[in-house]
Amino acid sequence: MVLQAPGPADGDGPLRVVDRPDPRPGPGELLLHVAACGVCRTDLQLCEGDLAARRLPVVPGHQIVGRVADVGPEVSGWTAGERAGAMWLAWACGECRHCLTGRENLCERARFTGWDVDGGYAERALVDARHAVRLPESVDDLAAAPLLCGGVIGFRALRLSGIEPGGRLGLYGFGASALLAIQVARHWGCEVYVCTRSDTERERAWRLGAAWVGGYDDRPPVPLDAAITFAPAGEVVLAALRGLDRGGTVAINAIHLDRVPEFPYEQLWWERSLQSVANVTRQDAADFMALAAEIPVRTQTEAHPLASANDALRRLRSGEVDGAAVLVP
Numbered sequence: 481m482v483l484q485a486p487g488p489a490d491g492d493g494p495l496r497v498v499d500r501p502d503p504r505p506g507p508g509e510l511l512l513h514v515a516a517c518g519v520c521r522t523d524l525q526l527c528e529g530d531l532a533a534r535r536l537p538v539v540p541g542h543q544i545v546g547r548v549a550d551v552g553p554e555v556s557g558w559t560a561g562e563r564a565g566a567m568w569l570a571w572a573c574g575e576c577r578h579c580l581t582g583r584e585n586l587c588e589r590a591r592f593t594g595w596d597v598d599g600g601y602a603e604r605a606l607v608d609a610r611h612a613v614r615l616p617e618s619v620d621d622l623a624a625a626p627l628l629c630g631g632v633i634g635f636r637a638l639r640l641s642g643i644e645p646g647g648r649l650g651l652y653g654f655g656a657s658a659l660l661a662i663q664v665a666r667h668w669g670c671e672v673y674v675c676t677r678s679d680t681e682r683e684r685a686w687r688l689g690a691a692w693v694g695g696y697d698d699r700p701p702v703p704l705d706a707a708i709t710f711a712p713a714g715e716v717v718l719a720a721l722r723g724l725d726r727g728g729t730v731a732i733n734a735i736h737l738d739r740v741p742e743f744p745y746e747q748l749w750w751e752r753s754l755q756s757v758a759n760v761t762r763q764d765a766a767d768f769m770a771l772a773a774e775i776p777v778r779t780q781t782e783a784h785p786l787a788s789a790n791d792a793l794r795r796l797r798s799g800e801v802d803g804a805a806v807l808v809p
């Protein structure tokens with residue numbers, strides 16, 4: 481499913497079926513038989529043009545679960561038939577000062593799956609072997625897909641929010657990423673306060689052990705140690721900031737935010753922080769996959785045939801998706 485030019489996700493949708501010959505893996509690459517590919521909000525933003533395309537045409541999709549079908553030259557550690565995942569970070573240089581200090585997510589030469597290189601809305605995908613992710617045996621293909629973006633980035637957001645075990649955590653927005661983050665936070669013994677507009681999401685938050693559930697305009701009943709925002713709206717970031725205790729952090733889990741409205745400095749004073757969350761590292765993925773298997777994290781998915789990718793995007797945009805949408809070739 482190829483994006484030739486961004487356009488609205490309603491009507492026919494921006495993606496088209498294109499037949500291409502099977503790609504051959506180059507040096508350092510794996511060819512994956514795609515078993516499942518998660519549909520992420522970032523895909524929607526790319527397809528609709530809110531996130532500027534870096535190359536066109538491009539195959540979107542960066543939560544790829546597949547089997548290694550072929551191994552390119554100079555690959556070590558992977559053999560044909562093994563299960564592998566691919567995530568948003570497709571490649572990092574390994575040489576810059578960010579890469580050399582464990583922050584490859586900030587690499588200025590980084591390439592991203594489904595943005596700089598073709599992704600997983602396809603039957604086959606080429607991935608860099610060093611950036612392929614090992615997936616826990618206990619998690620099936622469909623369930624593993626949303627772990628690869630929503631899950632790992634939610635985990636990094638939890639870390640960057642500075643939340644400690646037993647702390648009070650706010651989650652603003654309760655889509656695919658948040659419902660994985662709450663399971664980790666509950667595993668750490670945190671009290672979780674959820675703000676969302678959607679009635680379905682509110683019910684799901686109660687079921688997953690939220691201490692309190694409200695709307696974006698409702699202030700949680702206690703000051704929060706940390707909060708994570710998932711909605712791509714600056715207003716929500718400020719709502720989260722107003723819910724924080726002194727010294728607390730809002731981690732902003734969004735690659736694209738409409739704008740941050742002006743706000744009085746008093747709301748940031750007392751060492752409150754706003755922290756963006758940019759991409760993830762391979763270490764984040766490895767740590768999260770181990771934790772997801774240990775908890776075990778439960779994912780809720782709805783499967784769509786690959787050719788229905790436009791429908792999946794439309795459902796995501798209108799908030800109809802139950803859990804996480806996953807394309808199955």
Ligand SMILES: [Zn+2]
Binds near residue numbers: 520521522523542
């Ligand atoms: Zn994503």
Ligand SMILES: [Zn+2]
Binds near residue numbers: 588
């Ligand atoms: Zn680098």
